Amino acid sequence: xxxxxxxxxxxxxxxxxxxxxxxxxxxxxxxxxxxxxxxxxxxxxxxxxxxxxxxxxxxxxxxxxxxxxxxxxxxxxxxxxxxxxxxxxxxxxxxxxxxxxxxxxxxxxxxx
Amino acid sequence: xxxxxxxxxxxxxxxxxxxxxxxxxxxxxxxxxxxxxxxxxxxxxxxxxxxxxxxxxxxxxxxxxxxxxxxxxxxxxxxxxxxxxxxxxxxxxxxxxxxxxxxxxxxxxxxxx
Numbered sequence: 057x058x059x060x061x062x063x064x065x066x067x068x069x070x071x072x073x074x075x076x077x078x079x080x081x082x083x084x085x086x087x088x089x090x091x092x093x094x095x096x097x098x099x100x101x102x103x104x105x106x107x108x109x110x111x112x113x114x115x116x117x118x119x120x121x122x123x124x125x126x127x128x129x130x131x132x133x134x135x136x137x138x139x140x141x142x143x144x145x146x147x148x149x150x151x152x153x154x155x156x157x158x159x160x161x162x163x164x165x166x167x168x
Numbered sequence: 169x170x171x172x173x174x175x176x177x178x179x180x181x182x183x184x185x186x187x188x189x190x191x192x193x194x195x196x197x198x199x200x201x202x203x204x205x206x207x208x209x210x211x212x213x214x215x216x217x218x219x220x221x222x223x224x225x226x227x228x229x230x231x232x233x234x235x236x237x238x239x240x241x242x243x244x245x246x247x248x249x250x251x252x253x254x255x256x257x258x259x260x261x262x263x264x265x266x267x268x269x270x271x272x273x274x275x276x277x278x279x280x281x
Contacts, residue, residue, distance in 0.1 A: 060211075089268060091271075096273075097273060098253075098255060098271030098272050098273050098274055099212065099269075099271045100271070101268050101269075101270070104268055112268065147211050147212075149211070149212075149269075156202075156214045156217070157204075157212075157214060157269060158214075159211025159212050159213070160211050161209070161210055161211050162210075162211055
């Protein structure tokens with residue numbers, strides 16, 4: 057089966073600019089997650105979707121981060137405006153009940 | 169916060185067994201032990217999971233103590249490609265939906281030729 061697709065693979069932006077990341081989960085997976093992974097740390101959950109509804113966004117910095125999952129399939133994560141501390145790898149994962157997680161390869165964001 | 173404790177790093181000689189320990193002393197009765205690994209520049213990859221019985225698959229074996237307060241992931245014949253960060257995670261596994269994986273810092277395993 058095809059894996060979780062993410063794009064772009066790398067992105068460099070200046071602070072205060074905006075950026076968007078895209079994720080296409082595995083077909084049929086109802087649950088989609090966005091994680092942030094800062095260098096040297098484990099991934100940290102930002103938001104969890106069940107179909108097109110938000111299940112948990114308690115760790116999403118909502119003043120600058122937003123995410124949506126239209127039609128319960130693809131998802132986008134946006135940062136506006138970006139700060140230096142947002143430099144990280146942004147990972148998307150999908151799962152379905154009874155099936156484990158599958159992660160994408162991530163988008164590496166560098167804010168300069 | 170992560171509910172597991174793992175050593176920060178370990179080395180293993182190529183071809184030897186790699187034994188990665190994990191403490192999860194506060195594990196609940198309905199929580200499973202999951203292991204994932206993350207190779208450089210890739211997303212985490214599922215390895216194995218178990219509740220209380222030992223488990224084995226094509227990648228690894230999982231040994232869980234009888235009191236379930238700790239476990240060991242065993243890679244029977246480590247290769248250079250097994251160099252990665254290994255995460256031990258406890259997670260409720262039920263039919264009511266998907267609970268998220270909560271990652272700690274993991275163990276950085278270096279397999280040495």
